[in-house]
Amino acid sequence: MKYAIFGDIHANLEAFEAVLADAAEMGCTDHVCVGDIVGYAADPNRCLAIIREMGCPVVKGNHDEEAILHTSLEGLNPLARHAMEWTREQLNEDECEFLGNLKLVRQVRDFTIVHATLDTPGGWTYVTNKFDAMASFSYQFTQLCFYGHTHTPRIYSKGDSVEPLEEMSVQLEMGRKYFINVGSTGQPRDGDWRSSYAIYDVENQEVTIRRLEYDIQTAQDKIIDAGLPEMLAHRLSLGK
Numbered sequence: 001m002k003y004a005i006f007g008d009i010h011a012n013l014e015a016f017e018a019v020l021a022d023a024a025e026m027g028c029t030d031h032v033c034v035g036d037i038v039g040y041a042a043d044p045n046r047c048l049a050i051i052r053e054m055g056c057p058v059v060k061g062n063h064d065e066e067a068i069l070h071t072s073l074e075g076l077n078p079l080a081r082h083a084m085e086w087t088r089e090q091l092n093e094d095e096c097e098f099l100g101n102l103k104l105v106r107q108v109r110d111f112t113i114v115h116a117t118l119d120t121p122g123g124w125t126y127v128t129n130k131f132d133a134m135a136s137f138s139y140q141f142t143q144l145c146f147y148g149h150t151h152t153p154r155i156y157s158k159g160d161s162v163e164p165l166e167e168m169s170v171q172l173e174m175g176r177k178y179f180i181n182v183g184s185t186g187q188p189r190d191g192d193w194r195s196s197y198a199i200y201d202v203e204n205q206e207v208t209i210r211r212l213e214y215d216i217q218t219a220q221d222k223i224i225d226a227g228l229p230e231m232l233a234h235r236l237s238l239g240k
């Protein structure tokens with residue numbers, strides 16, 4: 001049994017399709033999504049449809065939540081505001097209901113999934129260092145938890161202390177816990193434009209983060225054609 005665990009798709013269909021194709025090639029049997037299906041890029045409806053067709057476990061991301069609210073977007077920066085206004089216009093009632101019903105935290109088999117943090121899952125704060133990770137570990141009751149939100153893949157390991165690993169793969173050890181950011185499928189921000197997702201190989205007790213090239217040009221053209229801010233297309237190339 002192998003899980004493909006992805007998130008922060010952000011309506012980037014080309015990136016999402018590349019991840020799913022790679023996952024199939026790698027022999028993944030199950031799919032899991034850690035949230036932020038929509039927001040930023042030009043294919044929110046298609047990305048949502050694929051997730052729903054797969055019927056895979058999903059948790060809610062902050063963009064999934066924001067997209068179905070009718071609250072003012074005054075507090076957001078102009079780029080995010082424009083993208084969110086556009087995304088809200090695209091979603092129908094049924095899609096909003098699906099997003100609205102997503103839970104913040106779920107357990108799948110023997111692991112947990114959350115979008116942002118386990119200590120305040122609906123607060124949408126960011127885990128950017130080992131101290132943030134320690135706060136989440138306090139609420140982690142499974143050996144393994146997968147998350148997203150920072151758009152930067154990272155593996156934190158907890159034994160006597162909490163440390164981020166240098167490597168992008170880990171052999172799970174008994175007695176240790178792991179809090180693993182799967183990176184972003186549709187809008188990586190670690191300076192590497194390639195899509196990111198994780199494979200959890202249950203039999204071998206191994207987690208590996210994979211990076212993949214995808215048809216970025218088409219994704220960028222669609223963003224421009226949709227009338228979304230050009231910067232949203234440009235940043236995909238920068239991996240920011």
Ligand SMILES: [Fe+2]
Binds near residue numbers: 008010061063149
């Ligand atoms: Fe995100």
